[in-house]
Amino acid sequence: MKHRLAVFGVVVGVVGGVAAAQEMPFFAFDALRGTLARDHQPRAVYHAGEHSRTYVTYMDHNFDARVIYYDHDAGRWSEPVRVDDCRTRDGHNAPALLITADGFLHLFYGCHNHPVKYARSAAPESISQWNLDMEIGSQATYTYAVQVKDGDLLLFYRFGGSGRWSPLKMHRSADLGETWDEGRVVLDYGGESWVKIRDVLYDPGRDRVHLALWEGNHKYWNAYYAAFDPATGHVFAINGVDLGDVATKEELVANHTAVVGNNARANIDMVLHQGVPYFILQEPLKDRYYFAKWDGEKVAKTPLPVDKLGAFELFAEAGDARDKPRFKVYALRANDPPTGFSGRDLMVWTSEDAGQNWDSGKLLVDRRELGHGLTGVNLTENYPGHGPLVIAQEEWLEISKNLPRHMGSILDDAPFRFNKKLFAVDAHHAFVTRDLTPGTTP
Numbered sequence: 001m002k003h004r005l006a007v008f009g010v011v012v013g014v015v016g017g018v019a020a021a022q023e024m025p026f027f028a029f030d031a032l033r034g035t036l037a038r039d040h041q042p043r044a045v046y047h048a049g050e051h052s053r054t055y056v057t058y059m060d061h062n063f064d065a066r067v068i069y070y071d072h073d074a075g076r077w078s079e080p081v082r083v084d085d086c087r088t089r090d091g092h093n094a095p096a097l098l099i100t101a102d103g104f105l106h107l108f109y110g111c112h113n114h115p116v117k118y119a120r121s122a123a124p125e126s127i128s129q130w131n132l133d134m135e136i137g138s139q140a141t142y143t144y145a146v147q148v149k150d151g152d153l154l155l156f157y158r159f160g161g162s163g164r165w166s167p168l169k170m171h172r173s174a175d176l177g178e179t180w181d182e183g184r185v186v187l188d189y190g191g192e193s194w195v196k197i198r199d200v201l202y203d204p205g206r207d208r209v210h211l212a213l214w215e216g217n218h219k220y221w222n223a224y225y226a227a228f229d230p231a232t233g234h235v236f237a238i239n240g241v242d243l244g245d246v247a248t249k250e251e252l253v254a255n256h257t258a259v260v261g262n263n264a265r266a267n268i269d270m271v272l273h274q275g276v277p278y279f280i281l282q283e284p285l286k287d288r289y290y291f292a293k294w295d296g297e298k299v300a301k302t303p304l305p306v307d308k309l310g311a312f313e314l315f316a317e318a319g320d321a322r323d324k325p326r327f328k329v330y331a332l333r334a335n336d337p338p339t340g341f342s343g344r345d346l347m348v349w350t351s352e353d354a355g356q357n358w359d360s361g362k363l364l365v366d367r368r369e370l371g372h373g374l375t376g377v378n379l380t381e382n383y384p385g386h387g388p389l390v391i392a393q394e395e396w397l398e399i400s401k402n403l404p405r406h407m408g409s410i411l412d413d414a415p416f417r418f419n420k421k422l423f424a425v426d427a428h429h430a431f432v433t434r435d436l437t438p439g440t441t442p
Contacts, residue, residue: 025423025432026422026433027068027077027423027424027432027433028056028068028421028422029419029420029421030060030066030080030419031060031061031393031419031420031421032058032059032060032061032063032091032094033375033394033395033417034091034376035058035059035060035091035376035420036375036377036378036392036393037091037094041096041144041199041200041378042096042097042098042144042378042381043057043096043097043378044057044097044378044379044380044381044388044389044391045097045098045099045381046380046382046388046389047099047125047382049103049124049125050124050125051073052071052072052073053069053070053125054380054383055067055068055069055097055105055127056068056069056391056422056424057097057107057109058094058422059086059091059094059109060080060082061420062085063086063088063089063090063093064083064084064085064086065082065086065107066080066083067080067081067083067095067097067105067107067127068080068081068127069127070424070432077432077433081127081128083095083109083130084109084110084117084130084132086117087111087114087117088110088112092141092142093109095107096109096143096144098147098153099382100153101151102124102176103124104120104123104124105120105121105125105126106119106120106177107119107120107130108143108145108155111140111143111157113139113140113141113160113161114139115137115138115140116136116137116140116143116157117135118134118135118136118177119131119132119134120134136155136180136183137155137159137171137180137183138159139159139160139161140157140159140169141158141161142158142197143155143157144156144157144197144200146200147202148202148204148209148230149204149207150231151174151176152172152230153176153177154171154172154228155172156168156200156209156211157169158194158196158197160194162194162216163192163218165190165191165192165193166193166194166195167188167189167195168185168186168188168195168197168211168213169183169184169185170228171183186228186233186235186245186246187211187213187226187246187247188246188247189215189248189249191217192218193215193216194215194216195214195215195216196213196221197212197213197214198212198214198223198269199212200212201272203272203275205274206275207231208228208229208230208236208275209228210225210270210272211225211226211228212225212258212268212269212270212279213225213226213268214267215249222259223258223267223281224257224258224259225238225252225257225258225270225277225279226238226243226247226252226257233245237251237252237256237257238255238256238257239255239256239257243255256297256298258279258281258292258299259299266281266283267280267281267312268281268282269312270314271315271316272316276294277294278291278292278314278355279292279293279314280292280304280312280314281299281301282309287307287308288303289303289304289306289312290302290304291303291304291314291327291329291351291355291358293355302356304349304358305349305358305360305361306331306347306349308333309332309333310331310332310333310344310375310377311331311376311377312329312331312332312377313329313330313379314327314328315329315388324353325354325355326352327355328348328350328351329348330347330348330390331346331377332344332345332347332377332392333347334367335366339367341367341368341370341372341373341395342373342395343372343373343374344367344373344374344395345363345364345365345366345373345374346363346377346390346425347361347362347363348429362429364429365392365423372394372395373395374393374395374423375392375393376392377390377392378390378392388427389424389425389426389432390426391422391423391424392423392425393420393421393423394420394422394423
C-alpha cells in the first residue's frame with residue numbers, strides 16, 4: 001500500500017537580527033495543553049479496514065473530547081468531530097481510544113475519579129455520529145482498553161485517587177461494549193500507594209495483556225511490569241510465575257519484575273516484538289536511561305546514549321534478514337545551545353541490532369525553526385510496516401507556570417494552556433498537515 005504523505009519545509013526569516021520561524025504545518029489548533037500526556041493512552045490508533053486510517057483523539061480547550069483521522073490513501077486529514085464534554089475542567093479527563101476488529105471506535109473519557117464516560121461510533125470507521133450516555137465503573141483515572149482473542153473488551157484503570165490506596169482495576173465486556181461487568185482489582189500495591197498506568201499492550205499470539213505500571217506514594221515512584229491472562233484472569237510476573245487473581249508489589253519484586261527507581265519518578269515505556277516485551281527504563285536520580293528486556297534470569301539493561309529526556313516512547317519494526325528487530329526511541333530533548341523557547345526538540349534514536357547498539361540520534365523537529373518547543377510525544381498504536389505516525393503538541397509558554405492556580409489546580413483558566421496545536425510527523429520524518437484554508441474541504 002502506497003502512502004502519499006506530503007513533505008513540508010521550513011522557512012526562516014530574520015527580523016531585527018533574531019530568527020523568526022514560519023509556523024510548521026499542524027492538524028489541530030484547539031487542543032488543551034496536556035491532552036497528549038503519557039498516562040492518557042492510546043491517543044492515536046491505526047486501523048486497516050475499508051480505509052487505511054490513523055485515528056487521533058484529544059481534548060480541546062473547551063474540555064470536550066474530539067476525534068480526527070488521517071486517511072493514508074487519500075493523504076489528508078478529516079475535520080475534527082466533537083464527541084461529548086469531558087465532564088469537568090480537568091486535563092486528567094482526556095480521552096483514550098480503542099478500535100475493535102469490526103472497525104467500530106470506542107472512546108473512554110471524562111473520568112478523573114469519576115465513572116468512565118463511554119461512547120461508541122454509530123458506524124464502523126466513521127467518526128460523524130456516536131452513541132453516548134454510557135458509563136463504566138467509578139473513581140476511575142487513566143483508562144486503557146484492549147480487545148482480546150475471544151472478542152471481549154478489557155478496560156484497565158486506576159481505581160481511586162492519588163495520595164491514597166488506589167489499585168489497578170479491570171472491567172470486561174463480552175458484547176462489544178453493550179454491557180460491562182462490575183470490575184475487579186487485579187493489582188494492589190497496598191498501603192497508601194497508588195497505580196499509574198504507563199502502557200497496556202496486547203499480544204494475540206499468547207493471549208496476554210502486558211502492563212507497564214508505576215507505583216506512586218508520598219516518597220517515591222517505582223516502575224513495574226506485569227502480564228494479565230484474559231482466559232484465567234490471573235496475573236503473571238515477568239519470570240512467568242502465576243501470581244493468582246490479584247498481584248501485590250511484594251510478589252512482583254520477589255519475581256524479578258522490571259523495577260527501577262526510589263525517591264524519584266522512575267519512568268518506564270514498553271513495546272512488543274513477536275510477543276516479547278522490551279522496555280525503556282529511567283534511573284531518575286542520575287537521569288540515565290536504559291533499554292531492557294527479560295533474559296531468562298533478570299531484567300538485562302543496556303545504557304542508552306541519552307540524558308535529560310522529556311516524554312519518550314519506544315517503537316519496534318521488523319529487522320533485517322537475520323530477524324533482528326529495529327528499535328526506535330522517539331523523545332523530547334532540549335538541545336544546545338539554549339534558546340528563549342520553552343519546550344523541547346523532537347529526536348529519534350535507532351538501533352539496528354535488537355537494542356545492543358544505538359546511533360547518536362537524529363533531530364526531527366528543531367524548536368529554533370518551529371518557534372516554540374514540543375511536548376507530549378505519542379506514537380500510533382498498531383501501525384504496520386514503516387510507521388509510526390508521531391503525534392506531538394505545542395508547548396505552553398513559560399510565563400503560564402507562574403500564574404496563580406484556582407484551588408490549587410494546574411488546569412485553571414490560564415489562556416496559555418489553551419488553543420495548543422497538534423503536529424504529526426510520518427515515518428519519513430515529514431510533517432503531515434490538515435488544509436485549514438477557509439472554505440476548503442480536507
